[in-house]
Amino acid sequence: MTVNTDVQRLQFEVRAYYDAHRGFPQTPGNGWTTAPVTGLDFYPSPGMQFALQRSGDGQSVYAIIGPIAPPSRYCYRAMGGYDTGVGIQCVGY
Numbered sequence: 001m002t003v004n005t006d007v008q009r010l011q012f013e014v015r016a017y018y019d020a021h022r023g024f025p026q027t028p029g030n031g032w033t034t035a036p037v038t039g040l041d042f043y044p045s046p047g048m049q050f051a052l053q054r055s056g057d058g059q060s061v062y063a064i065i066g067p068i069a070p071p072s073r074y075c076y077r078a079m080g081g082y083d084t085g086v087g088i089q090c091v092g093y
Helices: 003-021
Strands: 048-054 060-067 073-080 089-092
Touching: 003 048, 003 060, 003 073
Parallel strands: none
Antiparallel strands: 048 060, 060 073, 073 089
């Protein structure tokens, strides 16, 4: 599965965006998308989608990657204020 690789690539792009703009990008509607996000040079692997969800206080962003179709397994990485250094975490349901 390409989920971990996609999360690592997305994480790199989000950090580069933050360094350039001093803020986190956001996916349209704060939800899932396969389309490019302005300012990010990231496209998910075929069959995958991604989301960048901001924390309520705007201090962190969660970079989330998951398949468009089941199985419903996704991986994410918290960046910013809530980054605990745990790294990429995956959840299946």
